[in-house]
Amino acid sequence: xxxxxxxxxxxxxxxxxxxxxxxxxxxxxxxxxxxxxxxxxxxxxxxxxxxxxxxxxxxxxxxxxxxxxxxxxxxxxxxxxxxxxxxxxxxxxxxxxxxxxxxxxxxxxxxxxxxxxxxxxxxxxxxxxxxxxxxxxxxxxxxxxxxxxxxxxxxxxxxxxxxxxxxxxxxxxxxxxxxxxxxxxxxxxxxxxxxxxxxxxxxxxxxxxxxxxxxxxxxxxxxxxxxxxxxxxxxxxxxxxxxxxxxxxxxxxxxxxxxxxxxxxxxxxxxxxxxxxxxxxxxxxxxxxxxxxxxxxxxxxxxxxxxxxxxxxxxxxxxxxxxxxxxxxxxxxxxxxxxxxxxxxxxxxxxxxxxxxxxxxxxxxxxxxxxxxxxxxxxxxxxxxxx
Amino acid sequence: xxxxxxxxxxxxxxxxxxxxxxxxxxxxxxxxxxxxxxxxxxxxxxxxxxxxxxxxxxxxxxxxxxxxxxxxxxxxxxxxxxxxxxxxxxxxxxxxxxxxxxxxxxxxxxxxxxxxxxxxxxxxxxxxxxxxxxxxxxxxxxxxxxxxxxxxxxxxxxxxxxxxxxxxxxxxxxxxxxxxxxxxxxxxxxxxxxxxxxxxxxxxxxxxxxxxxxxxxxxxxxxxxxxxxxxxxxxxxxxxxxxxxxxxxxxxxxxxxxxxxxxxxxxxxxxxxxxxxxxxxxxxxxxxxxxxxxxxxxxxxxxxxxxxxxxxxxxxxxxxxxxxxxxxxxxxxxxxxxxxxxxxxxxxxxxxxxxxxxxxxxxxxxxxxxxxxxxxxxxxxxxxxxx
Numbered sequence: 001x002x003x004x005x006x007x008x009x010x011x012x013x014x015x016x017x018x019x020x021x022x023x024x025x026x027x028x029x030x031x032x033x034x035x036x037x038x039x040x041x042x043x044x045x046x047x048x049x050x051x052x053x054x055x056x057x058x059x060x061x062x063x064x065x066x067x068x069x070x071x072x073x074x075x076x077x078x079x080x081x082x083x084x085x086x087x088x089x090x091x092x093x094x095x096x097x098x099x100x101x102x103x104x105x106x107x108x109x110x111x112x113x114x115x116x117x118x119x120x121x122x123x124x125x126x127x128x129x130x131x132x133x134x135x136x137x138x139x140x141x142x143x144x145x146x147x148x149x150x151x152x153x154x155x156x157x158x159x160x161x162x163x164x165x166x167x168x169x170x171x172x173x174x175x176x177x178x179x180x181x182x183x184x185x186x187x188x189x190x191x192x193x194x195x196x197x198x199x200x201x202x203x204x205x206x207x208x209x210x211x212x213x214x215x216x217x218x219x220x221x222x223x224x225x226x227x228x229x230x231x232x233x234x235x236x237x238x239x240x241x242x243x244x245x246x247x248x249x250x251x252x253x254x255x256x257x258x259x260x261x262x263x264x265x266x267x268x269x270x271x272x273x274x275x276x277x278x279x280x281x282x283x284x285x286x287x288x289x290x291x292x293x294x295x296x297x298x299x300x301x302x303x304x305x306x307x308x309x310x311x312x313x314x315x316x317x318x319x320x321x322x323x324x325x326x327x328x329x330x331x332x333x334x335x336x337x338x339x340x341x342x343x344x345x346x347x348x349x350x351x352x353x354x355x356x357x358x359x360x361x362x363x364x365x366x367x368x369x370x371x372x373x374x375x376x377x378x379x380x381x382x383x384x385x386x387x
Numbered sequence: 388x389x390x391x392x393x394x395x396x397x398x399x400x401x402x403x404x405x406x407x408x409x410x411x412x413x414x415x416x417x418x419x420x421x422x423x424x425x426x427x428x429x430x431x432x433x434x435x436x437x438x439x440x441x442x443x444x445x446x447x448x449x450x451x452x453x454x455x456x457x458x459x460x461x462x463x464x465x466x467x468x469x470x471x472x473x474x475x476x477x478x479x480x481x482x483x484x485x486x487x488x489x490x491x492x493x494x495x496x497x498x499x500x501x502x503x504x505x506x507x508x509x510x511x512x513x514x515x516x517x518x519x520x521x522x523x524x525x526x527x528x529x530x531x532x533x534x535x536x537x538x539x540x541x542x543x544x545x546x547x548x549x550x551x552x553x554x555x556x557x558x559x560x561x562x563x564x565x566x567x568x569x570x571x572x573x574x575x576x577x578x579x580x581x582x583x584x585x586x587x588x589x590x591x592x593x594x595x596x597x598x599x600x601x602x603x604x605x606x607x608x609x610x611x612x613x614x615x616x617x618x619x620x621x622x623x624x625x626x627x628x629x630x631x632x633x634x635x636x637x638x639x640x641x642x643x644x645x646x647x648x649x650x651x652x653x654x655x656x657x658x659x660x661x662x663x664x665x666x667x668x669x670x671x672x673x674x675x676x677x678x679x680x681x682x683x684x685x686x687x688x689x690x691x692x693x694x695x696x697x698x699x700x701x702x703x704x705x706x707x708x709x710x711x712x713x714x715x716x717x718x719x720x721x722x723x724x725x726x727x728x729x730x731x732x733x734x735x736x737x738x739x740x741x742x743x744x745x746x747x748x749x750x751x752x753x754x755x756x757x758x759x760x761x762x763x764x765x766x767x768x769x770x771x772x773x774x
Contacts, residue, residue, distance in 0.1 A: 018463065018487055018774060052713055074675075074714045076405065094671060094714045095659035097734050100405055119660055122733050149715055150660045150669050181712070272482035273506055273537045282537050284481060288461075288749060289774075292679035325568070326439055326745055327461045327481045328536055346509050347484050358713055362675060362750070365773055386752055387405060387676075 013375040014311055017368060019270040019349065020289035022360075024367040025313075026062070026378070028264035029246050033063050036228060036245050043234040048072050048091060048221065050243030053358045056367065057085050058381040059246055072223075072241045076103045081384045083112045091115045091221070093177065093241070095142065095150055098126040105135050115174055115219075117142050119151050124162045128169020138172040140219060141210075145202035146195070148181030154206035160213040167215065175219030176210070178203040179241070183226040186255050187300065192230035199227050204236045226257050247357035250306060254299040260307065260315065265367070266351035267360060268311070269329060271344045281344055283321075283329040285352060290324060291359035305329065307353040311375065316342050321352055400762040401698055404755060406657040406736065407676035409747075411754040412700075413449070413765070415651035416633050420450050423615060423632050430621040435459050435478060435608065437630030440745045443754065444472050445768040446633055459610075459628045463490045468771045470499045478502045478608070480564065480628070482529065482537055485513040492522050502561055502606075504529050506538050511549045515556015525559040527606060528597075532589035533582070535568030541593035547600035554602065562606030563597070565590040566628070570613040573642050574687065579617035586614050591623045613644050634744035637693065641686040647694065647702065652754070653738035654747060655698070656716060658731045668718040668731055672739060674711040678746035692716065694740040698762065703729050708739055 014023055040047050049063045052074035060071065060082070068087040073079045079090050080103070088111060092104070096116040107114045118124055119142040127137050141162050144151030152159055163173045180199035186192045199222045207217040222234070223241030225248075234240065247265040248258040269285035287305075296303040305321035308331055318337030323330035329352070333341055344350065354360035361367075361383065369379040401410055427434050436450045439461035447458065447469070455474040460466045466477050467490070475498060479491070483503040494501045505511055506529040514524050528549050531538030539546055550560045567586035573579045586609045594604040609621070610628030612635075621627065634652040635645040656672035674692075683690040692708035695718055705724030710717035716739070720728055731737065741747035748754075748770065756766040 018490065019484075020774060095669065095733075097406075097657045097659055097671065099657065099734065103405065120733060123660075126734075147665065149712065149717070150662065270484045270486065272484055273510075275531075275537065278534065282482065284484065287680075287746065292681070292746060293674075294679070325536065330536070346482075346507060347486065347513075359674065359679060387407060 012377055014268055014368065014370065014377065015349065015375060016377070020267050020285040022364045022367045023266050023268050023351065024369045024381070025264045025372050026369050027372045028262060029059060030062055032245050032248060032262060032264060036242060039229065040240055043231060045234045045237055046070060046239040048223070048239045048241050049246075050074070050093070050223070050241050051078055051082065053243040053361065054246050055361070055384040056381050057082070058379070063246070070239070072243070075387045076100060077386045078384050079107055079112070079114060083107055083110060087112070089113050091117070091140070093117050095119060096123055096127070096139070101126070101132055101137070104137060105132070108135060108137065113138070115140055117177060118162070121158065121161055121165050124165035124171065125169070127171040128166055130169075136170055136172050138174040139166060140175050140177040140221060141173070141206070143176050143178045143202055143206040145178050145180055145199050146182040148179070151178070154202050154209060159206060159209055160215070163210050163213065163215040173210070173215050173217065175217040175221065175238070176203055176206040177221040178206070180222070180224045180227045183224050184251065184255065185298065186226060189230065189256060192226050192255070192257070193232060196227035196231035197233070199224070200231065200234055200237055207236070225252060226255060229257050244357055247361070249354045249357040249360070250303045251295040251299070251356055254296050254301060254303070260353060263353050265357055265361060266309065266353055268349055268351055271346055271348045271350070273346065279332050279341055281331040281341065283331060283350070284327060285329045286327045287324040288326050289363055290321065290329065290352060290354065291356065291363050292324070293356035293359040295356045303355060305352070306355055309351045309353060311349045311351060312373070313351065316350070399764055401655055401755065401757065401764065402736065402762060403764070407654050407672040409751045409754045410653050410655050410738065411756045411768070412651045412759050413756050414759045415649060416446060417449055419632050419635060419649060419651060423629060426616065427627055430618060432621045432624050433457060433626040435610075435626045435628050436633075437461070437480070437610070437628050438465055438469065440630040440748065441633050442748070442771040443768050444469070445766070450633070457626070459630070462774045463487060464773045465771050466494055466499070466501060470494055470497060474499070476500050478504070478527070480504050482506060483510055483514070483526075488513070488519055488524070491524060492519070495522060495524065500525070502527055504564060505549070508545065508548055508552050511552035511558065512556070514558040515553055523557055523559050525561040526553060527562050527564040527608060528560070528593070530563050530565045530589055530593040532565045532567055532586050533569040535566070538565070541589050541596060546593060546596055547602070550597050550600065550602040560597070560602050560604065562604040562608065562625070563590055563593040564608040565593070567609070567611045567614045570611050571638065571642065572685065573613060576617065576643060579613050579642070579644070580619060583614035583618035584620070586611070587618065587621060587624055594623070612639060613642060616644050631744055634748070636741045636744035636747070637690045638682040638686070638743055641683050641688060641690070647740060650740050652744055652748060653696065653740055654693075655736055655738055658733055658735045658737070660733060666719045666728055668728065670716040670718060670737070671714060672716045673714045675713050676750055677708065677711060677716065677739060677741065678743065678750050679711070680743035680746040682743045690742060692739070693742055696738045696740060698736045698738060699760070700738065703737070
């Protein structure tokens, strides 16, 4: 046992580890998972969880009741870590480049059914090149539904060209993938339902274009945390990808996908000073612990760098993290608040509710796992890092 | 040798590791170090490098010609890693909390002269508590010169109270520390010189207040990368702290502390797709590789998420990283540019010049070290992580 492991094992409550660190409420994670699984079961589609938010074998194990299930990854490092843990059905959902094919092939040779993503004839040609094509790498074609990022429009004539290029070289067309990235900027249930319907419509249309051109397209994959929760009809869709839902965050609360009570992950930090002349409480969680994400700055209510709760999880009325340097956070009152700045002496621990859970979690190497209402650390779960 | 280490050793040029990763130009680091050391030598003060930017024993070794020198740290994890490497003169420059004293005392018992920082009577009382005071922990009092963050004003009557509280309990007052954090928002050489003069004036004034009250204050510590470079008189100052200067970044270039040619660290990324209808080139470096820092958004020229150069370091005229999701970057032309979007096929590698080197480096675990004008990876240097 290393010094660090010993220290972690010896520190048994949220009062013990030196701050800042991540606390994870396991019961809230489980409730978030159950809500989405129930919704998708009712719609008759498979959940292919995106592990990019938690990057944790332990959290994924909660999604699939302890058994490996179908997952989405954002890096080959995630794919390799989950492969080591027995996962065999993995979608790598970032556009493939020729240089990464060596690791893709190595994973497939280990028995992992790894699918890649592409949206151009040139990428398809790389997968279909003589030396690569014989390994029969399966691919999804990325389809754009809202101008958010990559992908081809479902009516773009290049869509069947990509499919033909893949097939001619021995690669395998497995279907289509759509991500309604613009749904993160929605601000009503109506807009979210419309985004989900549009995501489904584009995916199904693209699959039909391919089938009409004589290609098989068994997989019709859609997903984003907002659309996954607001979809009311997923006919002809085969799987839904979502990642953020395991933890949720203030961006998701701001667009109405969850409430602040559903946020499972917080940053525990300690008060290190005061500037009463400025109305500031200083903490030891700067952007190194929270990330620089300011995702609510475009929403109706700007939550700064996050809301503040006491160590037992009760929100401190009107208090926000309003500024961040590397290892310093500034807490101050929301401009429209009438509450007084709370009295938090040096040494007081508080929790920060994250703006963007994916970005905040990425700043840390592990989670301190608790159960709701308790400060006892039940487990320490590591995160996967790097690429 | 682990699989990862083997892979790193086998991959010998910037064309080889899978992207994204950090490239570090060692010659530029050395030139940046030499410039500041020469400037501070001429002013007759010691450089106490802040290791929070590089978090690298190898980079620190360049600062001090291979011997341990006086350093500043932002976390106790940095202090412990540098102590393991033989560093014995360490300043922990984030306000101390009682909970962290156990690790401070453990380091001091190993023979490390670790100094802590505080700005309140309550922190001084914690250092002077019966069980702690006997270990004689030395402290600097943080003094505020520009309303940036923590610290007491030099004329605040609490200043001698803090000193007295320390002394009465057996702790050791070592002096004062000032950080001109607002200098990051300067935008002329004149403002930077004024910030440096103000930083010095406040530090010296505070030390004199303490001495007049009968306390010793041998250390007068100032510093920030901008003021360190623009100070013209550091009489009565004993040491200067600076960290960012080893790498520099676009925020520093924007306020005139360096030129873009001085930026030593870049993110190497690969083109993964195109959206000609949107004017976008997509890459595999999202905020996970660059951070979410948008520090130039308040400057005269907004550099988005960074400038773009080819793999040999030549800037691509008018091209910016304009948007970021977790593992996707968007490159597009600066709105006022008349240049055409460059032709960068899928698989092309480019370099991103960082907005904020401290934040970008924090997203990675290692540096791939090259010499200017060469793609050969001479070494792989690890980073210190966590708290």
